[in-house]
Amino acid sequence: MGIYSRLLSYLKPHRGRLLFAVLCMLGYTVAHSLVSVTVFLVLNGIQNQDRVVIDDLPKVSWFEKLHLPALDLPSIEFSTTFVPFMVVGVFLVRGLFEYASRYQMSIVGLRVIRRIRDQLYAHLTRLSMNFYSKGRTGDLMSRTVQDVSVVQAGVTDALVDLVKEPLVILFQIPLVFFWGGPFAFIALIVFPAVLLPISFLGRRLRTIQRKIQEQIADISSQMQETFSGINVVKAFNMEQYEVRKFEAINRKVFNFLKRAVVITTGQRPLVEVMGAVAIACAIWYGIRVLPLDRFASFLTCLFLFYEPLKKLSKVNATIQQSVGASYRIFELLNETPQIQNRPDSITLEGQIDSVEFSKVSLAYERGGEVLREIDFLVRADEIVAIVGTSGAGKTSLVNLLPRFYDPTKGVLKINGFDLRNYEVHSLRAKIGIVTQDTFLFNTTVYENIAYGRLEASVEEIKEAAKAAFADEFIQALPTGYGTVIGERGVTLSGGQRQRLAIARALLKNPPILILDEATSQLDTESEREVQRALERLMANRTVFVIAHRLSTIQNADRILVLDQGRLVQSGTNETLLKEGGVYKRLYDLQFNV
């Protein structure tokens, strides 16, 4: 029940609307309980030759048998002509109240759902890299879209019935006794017996629903993977393989859905049959002792009494399903970002004088250190090249600077202070990152360059593009800077994409730059332009460059050599070549082809 109450806590801001809705439901319930009274009036009218005659209230009910003293109420008598109008009146009032309450509740439900989605998205974007390194995009999408929709049913529809139907039952109970006296007990005894299977089936359904949501998440993961890697799928003729994989997951979803259907559809007939047994018992006795008008009202009342039970069993199913789905939503909301501002964090402002790694170690998982005791200090405007074999820890090292991860041991310092003292936003504002796999958004060239500085003027954007040698090809695009470049920039070449990323970094103009160079030596005209753009970007900044180019190595003020997570050598190209060791081997492998 903890999860449902957490869901309900989202209702707090909507107390006013909810109160109004509940009042409307009360109105509905009163009108609803008058239905059995109208039945009485009709039959009473038939018996008394077109006149409805009510002498005394206890006398029209079963309580007549108790020979209670008369209440001395004035007797009521009117023509049956009024009865049809009363019937319409009762249903009209009931309908209006129902509309008003359902409308208000639905609006509240929709607001709650909107809030959960907003909260989920904002929370997910705040989570740190360690979460995303294990997370699956498809799964996250499915939880935000699909699971939230399932929850919606639990909050909007179910909530209305959850409040309304118990009210109806509550109002119906005195009426059942009023018309049926002790016979009412027979019907009411079955009531708890009906609740037992409902609650049992509900719990089963909750588990099944959680499984369904997991499988649906698998479906969206599968789709996300196939479509973002569609060129690989096609190149290796793996369409059929992926289709079969998809079908296997889809079959699982089907099987779970089938199990859910057994419960959701079986529940109603079950409740109905049990209700019928109870009503049959009441008929067995009632038919012999009650006069026609009372008996008919009694029967109507019983039916009206069991209707809410049927609805409640359905509501229970919906609620259990939404609890199953919200479990997966709260699981995400419970994740805390690993990287957070300290309460006393300060803004990183002004010049960057030094960046220092002091005995820094990093392990992604327990035991497996990928960086060990890295120690070095970089002064402002130095260009530091980082070299090492694949998997040596180069990317891991530079990822510590913007605090994508925090070191497991040791400290990173900027201007002599631990990085963790700075407000994360202000730290990242000082760092520009250009990687080999440039990520572009499916929007205009303008917005892609201005990403991170959306307030930049058109002139500034063009300036940055020119400096990155990107202006020329951008002008040649169908609508120039206004061209939408497709998901991940698929409509551009690799070199063009890189130059856009460089323009983006130039526009941000960060004092610290992290560069992950492309691995291959490229010598086309376009790649020479990338090279020149990069050189321009590196000027007058503190640069950490993961170097694969000879020219970068030669331009670097210092070269750090990483080997299996350790900093094994450090110096300039000349000194390191003289030293020999790991650097010499790497250098020979890479450049002396």
Ligand code: GTP
């Ligand atoms: P190249 O990019 O191939 O030149 O290698 P690199 O020097 O940049 O290596 P990187 O820092 O990416 O990886 C160093 C080690 O950390 C490797 O053994 C990786 O398997 C491991 N590693 C990198 N990222 C992660 C991660 O997110 N989680 C885990 N568990 N391990 C990681």
Ligand code: MG
């Ligand atoms: Mg790398």
